[in-house]
Amino acid sequence: MSYADLRAFLADLGSDLLKVGQAFDPKHEMAALLRAMPANGPAVLFENVAGHPGARVVGNLVASRKRVAKALATSEAELAATYLQRTRQGIAPRQTSDAPVKEICHLAPADLGALLPVLTHYAGDGGPFITTGVVLCTDPLTGRRGMGIHRMMVKGGRRMGILLANPPLSTFLANAEAAGRPLDIAVALGVEPALLIAAVVKAGPLGPDKMDLAGALRGAPVDLIRAETVAVDVPARAEIVIEGRVLPGLREAEGPFGENTGYYFSNLSPVVEVTAVTHRRDFIYPALCPWTADVDALLSLAAGTELLGQLRTQMAGIADLDLTTGTCGFTAVIALAKARPTDVRRLIHLVFGMDKRVKLVTVVDDDVDVRDAREVSWALATRFQPDRDTVILSGMEGYVIDPSCGGGTGSRMGMDATRGSGPEFDKITIPAAAAAKARSVLAEIGFVAG
Ligand SMILES: Cc1cc2nc3c(=O)[nH]c(=O)nc-3n(C[C@H](O)[C@H](O)[C@H](O)COP(=O)(O)O)c2cc1C
Structure with missing residues (x-):
């Protein structure tokens, strides 16, 4: 191996x-x-x-x-x-x-x-x-x-x-x-x-x-x-x-x-x-x-997956975690199954307790691909209300290479971008048979369907 x-x-x-x-x-x-x-x-x-x-x-x-x-x-x-x-x-x-x-x-x-x-x-x-x-x-x-x-x-x-x-x-x-x-x-x-x-x-x-x-x-x-x-x-x-x-x-x-x-x-x-x-x-x-x-990939596995494993020892339903590329591990997106608002708050506090590098965390449902920037932005745009769904912690340890901390303490922000309970939050979908046909026709002419 x-x-x-x-x-x-x-x-x-x-x-x-x-x-x-x-x-x-x-x-x-x-x-x-x-x-x-x-x-x-x-x-x-x-x-x-x-x-x-x-x-x-x-x-x-x-x-x-x-x-x-x-x-x-x-x-x-x-x-x-x-x-x-x-x-x-x-x-x-x-x-x-x-x-x-x-x-x-x-x-x-x-x-x-x-x-x-x-x-x-x-x-x-x-x-x-x-x-x-x-x-x-x-x-x-x-x-x-x-x-x-x-x-x-x-x-x-x-x-x-x-x-x-x-x-x-x-x-x-x-x-x-x-x-x-x-x-x-x-x-x-x-x-x-x-x-x-x-x-x-x-x-x-x-x-x-x-x-x-x-x-x-x-x-x-x-x-x-x-x-x-x-x-x-x-x-x-x-x-x-x-x-x-x-x-x-x-x-x-x-x-x-x-x-x-x-x-x-x-x-x-x-x-x-x-x-x-x-x-x-x-x-x-x-x-x-x-x-x-190169750095993103190292951090993704060594910091991101390690954090995912540590969080799972404390909480059920954590489907996936990604450290957003280009952010040096400061920004995380986590998918949670059957998220209740109290679970999301607890998760946000757990993340900040476990990894001093993470400064911004967005929690989404497990119908969102944490590695797809478009989907994460969509969840924030449609499932999140800033005054209701934001957690801010001040006076936290600043990360030394983060210029916005100015060498002192810093703050952290968690965003609950999980859905409400009503059907108005169900994602729109294409019928399975039509989607399969589209994929196979595109594949025949050499395209990978999005
Ligand atoms: C690409 C990369 C560069 C790093 N450079 C430094 C560095 O210059 N100085 C430092 O103190 N830590 C640096 N770190 C972090 C340390 O390697 C760190 O100790 C390690 O990731 C966490 O291990 P620990 O839990 O044993 O501290 C870097 C990490 C990565 C992924």
Whole structure:
């Protein structure tokens, strides 16, 4: 069921992988192509990377639900159910000595930027940023593993800035700093999609080990090996691993960086001193262009489906949930079967309690497709009265990259766009026989009916 590594997944994509032979520069040009990809377009492999002979860069990797489903060996229709069923029970990683990621080892590399084709994405970015690095470390107090994607600015030489805005890694750094010690980290680059998805699941501080979650998603343990210079276990079949230490007590300017919100965000952030880089001889560097379908797809499964599963443990009748594309997980639509107004209110409060990222939630009936913007707008236009059906909560925790919070607290809004009980809310329909005829005639001339 599982892919051994990123390159095994790429080898299986066939025509769903676009190979680009023309030279592309990691500075702006690659991001421009990734931004220009059509909806549900193929993954992209840049085979000719300007300034980095022999290196390849992959992007748009999980930008379609079809490819995410393929990565988990399931269908689009079964994606959420597969995720929820598999993640009920973790599969622990195992240690190995067979580690392609150690084929080449650079101890204390002089210039990280010369070694790796790190992309500069947007016009106002302050430099190249690693956007798809799975950052791994352990809590100096408890020994618990932490894992997440964190943006890293390549600053020259061996230094990187790292945005640690979320626990558990921000807590682990605080624990290391309280003891006056650096925090050992390793950054895995070019991992198979299941591991990438597991890294961004909102597991929470008491949640499962995300390496166990990755094993559960792929249906087989992740192979790990101890890093060369830091006390961290790393995925043995990654393409690249960067090892380093977050220096205690130090904060430096990091950014600007064109974020997943569609805006630049700068911060005073911790600093990493790189101690080693290991990689495969012919490594593939992974790109993830912010504010694209690639990010939407990651959030949809790791945050959206995870939230759906958590809500279902608290409430019956939740049919589906979608995080609206392009909103960085701030906007959710939930379909509820046989919705009563009191259920909808409870659901809205549950969502805001469970995911600090969600700011706007619309609840619809299960006759509305949560992924169809036209249907959701229709439900809001015809089943919703603003003064009667809106819930607003003030003084909530603001999300750090949301510019409208201005770095302080924020508010949340829930909208009840579920129907009233009368027949005037029944959707109009076409008789089944006439609809079937229309579909078959359109199919004969090569159209897929809407
Ligand atoms: C595309 C993407 C980029 C992210 N970048 C950052 C980041 O730069 N800094 C950060 O603190 N969290 C970032 N996150 C969130 C962390 O990975 C987060 O810790 C994780 O999604 C939730 O895991 P947790 O419950 O263990 O905190 C990002 C998430 C995604 C999906």
